[in-house]
Amino acid sequence: MATSIFRQTCFLFLLALFRKLCNSLILYRRKPANMRNISHVHKTGEISNKTLIFHLEGVLLRSNSLFPYFMLVAFEAGGFLRSFILFLCYPLIWLVGEDQLGLKIMVFLSFFGIKKESFRIGTSVLPKFFLEDVGYEGFEVVMSCKRKIAVSNLPRVMVEGFLKEYLGVKAVVASEMKLVCGYFVGLMEETKTKEFVLDHDILGEGKAGCNAVGIGCYNKYFDQQLLSLCKEVYYVSTTEKRKWHTLPREKYPKPLIFHDGRLAFRPTPIASLAMFMWLPLGLFLCIIRFTSGAILPFKMCAPIHILTGTRLTVSRPGSCLTKNEEKEKGVLYVCNHRTLLDPLYVAYVLNKPVSAVTYSLSRFSEVMSPIKAIPLTRDREKDRKLMKSLLSEGNLVVCPEGTTCREPYLLRFSHLFAELTDDIVPVAVDVKVSMFYGTTASGRKCLDPIFHFLNPNPVYSIKLLEKLPRSYTCKAGAKSNVEVANYVQNEIAKALGFQCTGYTRKDKYMILAGDEGIVRSHDPPIRQLYRVNAL
Template sequence: MNQTFSKMKRVHKIEELANKTVVFDFEGTLLRSASLFPYFMLVAVEAGGLLRSLILFLSYPLVLLVGEDQLGLSIMVFLTFFGIRKDTFRIGSAVLPKFFLEDMAEEGFEVFKRCEKKVASSKLPRVMVEGFLKDYLGVEVVEARDIKSFNGYFLGMFENWKENKTPLYEAKQDTDNNIGIVGSHIEYIGQELFPHFKKVCLKLSCEERRNWHVLPKEKYPKPLIFHDGRLAFRPTPASSLVFLMWLPLALFLSIFRFTFGIALPFNVSAPILAFSGTRTTLSRLHYPLSLIPNEKKQKGMLYVCNHRTLLDPLYIAYVLDQPLSAVTYSLSRFNELVAPIRTIRLTRDRDRDRETMDKLLSLGNLVVCPEGTTCREPYLLRFSPLFAELTDDIVPVAVDVRVSMFYGTTASGHKCLDPFFHFLNPNPTYSIKILERLPPSQTCHEGGKSRIEVANFVQHEIGNALGFACTSLTRKDKYMILAGNEGVNGESCHNCH
């Protein structure tokens, strides 16, 4: 009876929050996990490296002993941020949003979206949460503490509230409309706000939070299309222990896989790589004659694939067991030197690139990735239409990659290490689907289609084969978003141009 009354009372409070200005506790209201350690571990790994993450992990028993709320929080902030450059810190907007969204509770979000205006309170440093709260959740003001800095480097200590210089919420003047303070801890909100809000505290027990459901991706307030960072898993204390124990073996395994993969023919290296834990699946339509190029044009076949990692052209050459050339934009010199297939660097000058690709096609088969950059999530970026002008012998190839520990791509790190990070995973999986060659009616020369129509058709075919959504985003959009200059929402598959 008491539980029923408590639930009814809470529902009444939630309804009271509708169309009001609400101050809410980010961690206690929206996140399922009660521990902040994984977020600091992410920053330590991505911004500080292996040694810093090891020190943070070894200090966690002390953090538990003193408590995460105050002294333990200060310890994690110091070990994570001390000595990190301030002006290049992009993890709060490029890495953490993925993990915040994956930890978000559906129940808390349903309450949150009822509020007309939101002010967020967070125990985490402002530099970790402000970008996510404003860009993804539409929070107008974030009440969180800044970290002291000196000469462009973080000192790893919180600013005092009086020194914090955070803007107090302008709506506090409209006291009749400011109705709620939601969450389990409010002590981190500036005390000046309290007199201007009617307090409606919804404190939740640990047991209740454990029963929360993960927010489904289709309910995300904004599609998660781009994110950076190397870690593909949430580094809880248990998973961090597994990660640190796996690394010595992973380093040996990565070098072993990389060396055998580039030094031996595919029919020899494939069984060895499979024995080491890598997986490659190939599916193709049963029309081998359709893969024979038109002899009248005396050109090779053009394979057009989506872009998941730098290894895409290599895997396609291996599974087809055919000599291929590949064109790239940003392949490192090291990777160019060790690549077992011919790689040609493009210039982003349309006429010069068209001439280069046309010449390569006259010499044999060619593979291109018209997205121009990699995308980790189940989305396809806009396809550059240049490939459609070269030939009508076009074969779409759908590529997908599954990893459990490390991403083999980066927007801000060292690209020459991408293949090594891919092979650091215990069981990296490549899935390749060779689709049917484009029918003549969907080509430029024989079918009379425009190059943009052909590019969109190929994008849709690959998207349908993979179950990915198409967008009109480009390589430039990706780097602008991850650099923090601007963000663009993805569009539906029907609006690709």
């Protein structure tokens, strides 16, 4: 019995290898006469006035593997167990190939049992990783056309948000996911490119291929139905894609300011293996870091955090504090918001008792916090009275952004803090993580500190800036509260090398989570970025 199973396994393994070999030999098949290399388009720019039909995976993405995107879906939507099962199945997926049977396996394992109504990963998580995988050369060609139609092997729910919001495509030709009672069953409905394009009249004046140009990745992703739709067809070779450069951040079609999800790295098979191997040790270190910070005094827990891999860098102003200033009470420390632990690290640096106020503070975090942490009510008058009361008792740390931001941007500062006191000290905070983000917009906020401490070497950077000059305060300087808030925001942005924005907490949650469960069909109001040296 065992011998028979072994023989069958070997036979299937050899059959899969033979199939991959046959697929690789397709490289040498003869190309159609009307098919030319994309480098010709890149040099001449002759397709700018035509309708472009392009394949997402073959023309834009540098990587040839779709596994990382399904790992992101499995981890963010299903958790550790689902992502681990997908990882264990990767050898089988590699053998059968990711383009057909392997794609169906990844779709089933990633989507089965996920509720459609709560699935926002395609708009909140995946765009960041798609942008980081976009090839600059292919991007220039695609963006040179005003009218674009995208074709993808990935399910529509994964790619439509990225393609329409960042690339401005008119239509997305991709498979729909089958649903039962509002839940994904892990199966895709087949979509025929030609019928879909013609039935929906997507080409417009270029209908039936009169003015359409197709671009695909020859030998792997090229959709043969494009040949019958397009008058001209171009291809991208796999060897050419290896030489492509990563799309620079400054070339993004729109700034990437908000994104959600816990994974801070691209989960390739090797990187996923490293994550799962790290988790047992990481969980042990997380318990030590978390409990020591919650129980022990500051002076005792600092060496423990250093020994377990946590790093804290501190920068103080050029003029050292005098003894009287060190004992001064009622100072308001205003910092940007990177994680829930910001006030705690500020207290470590100051080495004196402080209180903190913050939004969306879970009961668990409030109880476990080693410093006095009080949630705000979002009622302006109540919050003003609360912060004044805390300032009369001692020093206070406040994060006027109201929510965290992972990217090098600062959200609009609420001006409520400027009305409380003239003793304001700006604090610039930055965080570097390599595996997990310690923030979330749609997940459980009580797990934020745990995910932060799960990182192998989380790095916190605290910069204490000069105390706010009297000329830039409300009472002594006769400045408005908005002017003071903008000034503090700019000073922190200069210290960090970040860029200021006019986005608010509400904007972030509308983009990432959607208020009241409503998925909008239009973009949220976009506020213009302004330079850090402008008030």
